[in-house]
Amino acid sequence: MKKYKIDFGVTFIVCLLIMIFNEAWNVLDALPEFFQNGDTVYHFIAGGTSIINHLAIGIASAIIFYYSVEFLHKKKNYEIYTNIRRDILFLCYSHLRVLTKIETFKDINKRKRRVADFYDCYDIPLLVNLFEDNSSEKQVEKIKSEVKDYFKRMNKKQIEEFTDSFKRDIELLKNKANYRYFKGSKDLIE
DSSP: OOOOOOOOHHHHHHHHHHHHHHHHHHHGGGSOOSSTTHHHHHHHHHHHHHHHHHHHHHHHHHHHHHHHHHHHHHHHHHHHHHHHHHHHHHHHHHHHHHHTTSGGGGGGGGSOOSSTTOOOTTHHHHHHHHHHHTOSHHHHHHHHHHHHHHHHHSOHHHHHHHHHHHHHHHHHHHHHTTSOSSTTHHHHHO
C-alpha cells in the first residue's frame, strides 16, 4: 500500500511570489512610458497578472484552509486519544484496587500517598514490572489462587459491583477499539 504525502509548500510559496509580483507591477504604473504604446502593453500585462493574482489568492486561501482543517482534525483525534488513555488508566486503577490486596503485588503499596488506595500514573509501571517479574507458569498460578482467595473473602454484593464496573470499562474500550487513533491502535486496545 502506497502512502501519499500531500505537500503544498512550493505551491504556497509560488502563490505568495505571484502576489508580491502583482503588487510590484502595480507600483510601475506611476512611472512614465519607456516606449511608444508602453502604457497599453503595461495595462494588458497588469490585467493578466491581476487575474493570475486572484487565482493565486484563491489557491493560497485553500491551502491555508486545508491545513487549518487538518490541524483541527488532528487536535480532535488527540483529544479522543487522551480520553481512551484515561479509560485505560481507570481500568488499571480498578485492577490495582484488587491486586494490591494480594501478597504478590503488595510492593505497590510501599510508595507514600497522600490518600490511601488512591493510585496514579506512577503506579502503573510498578504494576507492569510486577506482572513481567511474575510471568512464569508457577507464579501465574500463585497469583490466580491469591485472587480467588481475595474474592472468597468478599461478599456477593462487592463482587457484583466489581464485575459490573469491570465489564463497563471493558465495553467502553471495546466501543472505542474500532476508531483509528494511530497505526495499530485496534490491536493495542484489544
